[in-house]
């Protein structure tokens with residue numbers, strides 16, 4: 578799953594309006610941001626195989642350190658601790674933990690049974706939404722639209738730079754996601770890992786957008802709050 582994860586961060590902003598969007602995005606994408614680092618380090622493995630699933634040409638041979646449920650809990654706790662040390666409220670930090678773990682749940686829905694629980698010998702799970710292109714478009718697309726609407730309903734732009742950053746982010750992510758099944762597969766694992774590292778740009782990008790949106794009804798702005 579890709580934009581479905583991002584949708585959850587946008588929707589979460591509605592529930593915890595004081596949470597900086599960059600932090601919420603860091604939470605929902607944490608496992609996918611770590612994954613290319615572990616691929617490049619050689620401790621996780623993926624194969625490019627055209628037709629692996631209808632929506633995605635990747636065979637996830639091993640990724641327990643980034644995508645195991647146990648590690649998701651650990652990464653979530655770590656992000657929450659870092660967030661707390663940067664001055665985020667305990668409530669926001671619990672949300673960060675939950676959103677990191679939500680990544681495992683959404684990938685469980687999407688992937689074929691390759692989602693481990695822990696490193697080592699672990700059973701692997703997955704409901705395989707990616708075996709259906711229409712199913713993926715409908716379910717993930719609906720989540721994406723709902724996330725965008727929920728975020729925008731509670732906020733108004735304070736400067737033109739907000740909508741510019743927000744809508745360019747939405748447009749590029751939508752294009753990358755929607756054209757996925759029709760794009761040529763990456764040439765090899767190493768290329769894929771380097772390309773996936775670009776995903777880190779989501780954090781400053783969405784943080785920038787969020788900085789120039791203010792709540793519509795009486796909530797204090799996150800402008801100037803810690804970091805992302």
Ligand SMILES: [Zn+2]
Pocket residue numbers: 578608609644680684
């Ligand atoms: Zn993932």
